[in-house]
Amino acid sequence: MGEGSPLFQFEGAGARMKFTLDTGSGVPVYRQLIQQIENAAASGRMKAGDKLPTIRALSVELKVNPNTISKAYNELEIRGILTTQVGSGTFISAQRPEVHDDWKEKKIQEAVFRFLREMDELGVDTDAAVLALRNAAVPNTSQ
Amino acid sequence: MGEGSPLFQFEGAGARMKFTLDTGSGVPVYRQLIQQIENAAASGRMKAGDKLPTIRALSVELKVNPNTISKAYNELEIRGILTTQVGSGTFISAQRPEVHDDWKEKKIQEAVFRFLREMDELGVDTDAAVLALRNAAVPNTSQ
Amino acid sequence: MGEGSPLFQFEGAGARMKFTLDTGSGVPVYRQLIQQIENAAASGRMKAGDKLPTIRALSVELKVNPNTISKAYNELEIRGILTTQVGSGTFISAQRPEVHDDWKEKKIQEAVFRFLREMDELGVDTDAAVLALRNAAVPNTSQ
Amino acid sequence: MGEGSPLFQFEGAGARMKFTLDTGSGVPVYRQLIQQIENAAASGRMKAGDKLPTIRALSVELKVNPNTISKAYNELEIRGILTTQVGSGTFISAQRPEVHDDWKEKKIQEAVFRFLREMDELGVDTDAAVLALRNAAVPNTSQ
DNA sequence: GTGGTCTAGACCACA
DNA sequence: GTGGTCTAGACCACT
Numbered sequence: 001m002g003e004g005s006p007l008f009q010f011e012g013a014g015a016r017m018k019f020t021l022d023t024g025s026g027v028p029v030y031r032q033l034i035q036q037i038e039n040a041a042a043s044g045r046m047k048a049g050d051k052l053p054t055i056r057a058l059s060v061e062l063k064v065n066p067n068t069i070s071k072a073y074n075e076l077e078i079r080g081i082l083t084t085q086v087g088s089g090t091f092i093s094a095q096r097p098e099v100h101d102d103w104k105e106k107k108i109q110e111a112v113f114r115f116l117r118e119m120d121e122l123g124v125d126t127d128a129a130v131l132a133l134r135n136a137a138v139p140n141t142s143q
Numbered sequence: 144m145g146e147g148s149p150l151f152q153f154e155g156a157g158a159r160m161k162f163t164l165d166t167g168s169g170v171p172v173y174r175q176l177i178q179q180i181e182n183a184a185a186s187g188r189m190k191a192g193d194k195l196p197t198i199r200a201l202s203v204e205l206k207v208n209p210n211t212i213s214k215a216y217n218e219l220e221i222r223g224i225l226t227t228q229v230g231s232g233t234f235i236s237a238q239r240p241e242v243h244d245d246w247k248e249k250k251i252q253e254a255v256f257r258f259l260r261e262m263d264e265l266g267v268d269t270d271a272a273v274l275a276l277r278n279a280a281v282p283n284t285s286q
Numbered sequence: 287m288g289e290g291s292p293l294f295q296f297e298g299a300g301a302r303m304k305f306t307l308d309t310g311s312g313v314p315v316y317r318q319l320i321q322q323i324e325n326a327a328a329s330g331r332m333k334a335g336d337k338l339p340t341i342r343a344l345s346v347e348l349k350v351n352p353n354t355i356s357k358a359y360n361e362l363e364i365r366g367i368l369t370t371q372v373g374s375g376t377f378i379s380a381q382r383p384e385v386h387d388d389w390k391e392k393k394i395q396e397a398v399f400r401f402l403r404e405m406d407e408l409g410v411d412t413d414a415a416v417l418a419l420r421n422a423a424v425p426n427t428s429q
Numbered sequence: 430m431g432e433g434s435p436l437f438q439f440e441g442a443g444a445r446m447k448f449t450l451d452t453g454s455g456v457p458v459y460r461q462l463i464q465q466i467e468n469a470a471a472s473g474r475m476k477a478g479d480k481l482p483t484i485r486a487l488s489v490e491l492k493v494n495p496n497t498i499s500k501a502y503n504e505l506e507i508r509g510i511l512t513t514q515v516g517s518g519t520f521i522s523a524q525r526p527e528v529h530d531d532w533k534e535k536k537i538q539e540a541v542f543r544f545l546r547e548m549d550e551l552g553v554d555t556d557a558a559v560l561a562l563r564n565a566a567v568p569n570t571s572q
Numbered sequence: 573g574t575g576g577t578c579t580a581g582a583c584c585a586c587a
Numbered sequence: 588g589t590g591g592t593c594t595a596g597a598c599c600a601c602t
Contacts, residue, residue, distance in 0.1 A: 020260060026174045028585055036264055043266030065373075065587055108265055112272075112279045115258040117163060121179055122251055123186030126280040129255075130273050136255045137269040171592060198575065208594050213575075221364045229575045230602035306546060314577060317455045322550055329552030341590065351579050356590075372590045373587035394551055398558075398565045401544040403449055407465055408537055409472030412566040415541075416559050422541045423555040457600055494602055 017052060021062055029064055033072035041081055041092055042104045048094040052082065055090075160195060164205055172207055176215035184224055184235055185247040191237040195225070198233070303338060307348055315350055319358035327367055327378055328390040334380040338368070341376070446481060450491055458493055462501035470510055470521055471533045477523040481511065484519075 017040060021032055040046040052058075055073065059066040073090055076082040083093045119129040160183060164175055183189040195201075198216065202209040216233050219225040227233045262272040303326060307318055326332040338344075341359065345352040359376050362368040370376045405415045446469060450461055469475040481487075484502065488495040502519055505511040512522045548558040 022257070026170045028169055030585080031169050039261070039264035043264065045264075045266055068586065071585090104265060108262070108267060108275055109279070111258060111261045111265070112275045114165070115254060116276065116280055118182065118254045119251070121182035121186065121188075122247060122254070123188055124251060126276065130276060132251055132255050133259065133269065133273060133276070136252070137259055173592080197573085199573080209575095210595090211593060214592090216575085218364060221361060227575065228602085229600065231574065233575075308543070312457055312460045313455045316577080325547065325550035329550065331550075331552055340588085342588080352590095353580090354578060357577090359590085370590060371587090372585065373588080375589065390551060394548070394553060394561055395565070397544060397547045397551070398561045400451070401540060402562065402566055404468070404540045405537070407468035407472065407474075408533060408540070409474055410537060412562065416562060418537055418541045419545065419555065419559060419562070422538070423545055459600080497601065500600090 017046060017050075019058070019062060021064070029062075030068050030072040030075070033069065034075055037072070037076055038081060039107065042107065046092050048092050050092045052090045052092070160189060162201070162205060164207070172205075173211050173215040173218070176212065177218055180215070180219055181224060182250060184238065185243065185250055187243075189235050191235050193235045195233045195235070303332060305344070305348060307350070315348075316354050316358040316361070319355065320361055323358070323362055324367060325393060327381065328386065328393055330386075332378050334378050336378045338376045338378070446475060446479075448487070448491060450493070458491075459497050459501040459504070462498065463504055466501070466505055467510060468536065471536065475521050477521050479521045481519045481521070 017037070019033065019036055021029060023029075037046070037052070052073070053061070055066050055069045058064070058069045062069075073082055073084070077084055077090075080093055082090055084090050116126070116129070119126075124132070160180070162176065162179055164172060166172075180189070180195070189195075195216070196204070198209050198212045201207070201212045205212075216225055216227065220227055220233075223236055224238075225233055226236045259269070259272070262269075267275070303323070305319065305322055307315060309315075323332070323338070332338075338359070339347070341352050341355045344350070344355045348355075359368055359370065363370055363376075366379055367381075368376055369379045402412070402415070405412075410418070446466070448462065448465055450458060452458075466475070466481070481502070482490070484495050484498045487493070487498045491498075502511055502513070506513055506519075509522055511519055513519045545555070545558070548555075553561070
């Protein structure tokens with residue numbers, strides 16, 4: 001494992017949320033969900049009051065057990081990132097604004113560090129890594 | 144990821160192998176070891192015949208149970224990447240040469256894809272990501 | 287072998303899998319399990335999708351630690367012979383069909399060679415070996 | 430392992446003793462040696478007073494550590510099968526004759542049973558097994 | 573002192 | 588209740 005790592009990608013039921021599960025990476029599904037929702041909230045892509053997909057809908061789309069989705073939503077509710085309103089759904093909470101930028105910055109640094117380490121392990125220097133990044137990014141960002 | 148991710152870093156006992164464990168990422172320790180050894184073999188940093196740290200030595204350095212190291216070495220042996228000689232140690236196998244470059248390229252693509260996805264989730268565009276990369280990389284590459 | 291070799295025999299929990307452990311032969315338990323599951327898959331007795339006994343059930347039946355069963359299942363998964371779905375069990379993988387017959391033939395040849403060598407060491411010629419085989423086999427084949 | 434099982438075969442230094450090591454079977458080398466010498470003694474191929482290869486000679490031929498050979502010889506001496514005469518070598522002991530036949534018979538039965546079980550696991554019936562035996566045996570026994 | 577096998581037992585992810 | 592990860596620790600095979 002860690003080899004084949006099939007990447008499944010689905011559009012969420014909500015307007016803006018998109019989930020990508022990396023099975024076989026060893027990272028539990030519920031943590032991937034938490035991370036992606038946290039990131040969406042931190043980046044401002046999901047704003048306070050935005051509605052998340054229902055557990056049932058997400059469960060069907062991602063082919064994941066409903067309990068797993070539920071566990072992620074619960075955890076995020078405990079952390080104050082989501083709010084559940086029985087009967088109407090699950091929403092992004094009003095966020096303490098100061099948290100945002102530091103947190104986002106920290107997460108970016110972590111990701112950058114992980115990526116550089118991996119490139120280093122593979123013997124790829126920064127210039128080559130940047131080149132690979134730009135090549136891979138062009139088709140998606142079209143800028 | 145995103146929990147608190149303390150990053151511990153140690154120098155391996157061998158001449159060339161360096162291990163970095165990211166506890167709290169949810170990725171099992173033995174998988175992190177597998178990935179790093181695979182990468183070292185793919186990059187050519189570790190060559191056929193090179194000796195890996197002994198299980199016990201690594202276990203002490205990384206503060207991890209010997210069985211965990213053993214599990215990683217074992218899986219790599221089953222995959223044909225390592226060879227063990229009881230009583231003398233564990234070594235990089237003679238690799239099928241064709242595998243080398245394709246494998247490395249594949250691993251680079253996977254890492255790039257993961258990184259871009261993560262940046263995208265955080266609302267960071269490619270230019271900003273490249274900037275962050277260059278900034279973080281300066282201390283290592285500026286020479 | 288030849289130490290005292292108590293032979294314990296148990297019926298597996300699944301419909302088709304039967305395990306026989308030869309303690310005291312010096313062959314590690316987990317390897318015996320691997321061999322028997324491989325043979326069952328090679329012979330077609332276990333087919334793609336068939337469920338194996340749960341780790342805990344086998345562990346109780348064979349009076350062996352669950353980790354030992356797990357180790358066998360795990361190695362077979364790495365080799366692509368088994369597939370595990372956490373929460374539901376362990377199954378025979380969809381096999382590459384080409385492998386089937388060659389593999390079975392190879393395993394038969396190996397077993398025949400080992401047996402002949404052993405008989406030769408004991409000074410038993412082929413005719414006597416065949417006779418012993420037929421005598422021992424009667425209770426099973428005479429119908 | 431248990432897959433590739435390379436079978437190395439060597440002629441022993443003595444007149445009659447022939448050793449075959451099956452590395453990768455999981456059976457310790459010293460036990461394979463013990464078994465083969467026991468079998469040779471039981472079958473009458475080696476008789477009381479016959480000389481065994483020196484530890485050093487065997488060690489070179491089988492590419493095995495001298496301590497491993499030594500361990501096998503020691504064990505056999507403890508069991509009364511070998512006798513060491515310092516300065517002149519290691520020899521087959523005078524055997525208690527009654528032991529021979531029962532023991533040989535028991536070992537044959539064990540080997541037959543193991544073989545039949547393995548054939549059964551592979552879905553090979555007795556007739557097919559006998560056929561495979563005869564085919565494999567013809568070139569060697571020429572009878 | 574090297575790796576290998578096995579046990580016992582705790583805690584986690586998932587259905 | 589399913590398998591997965593990890594620890595602690597015993598004993599063995601082999602150099």
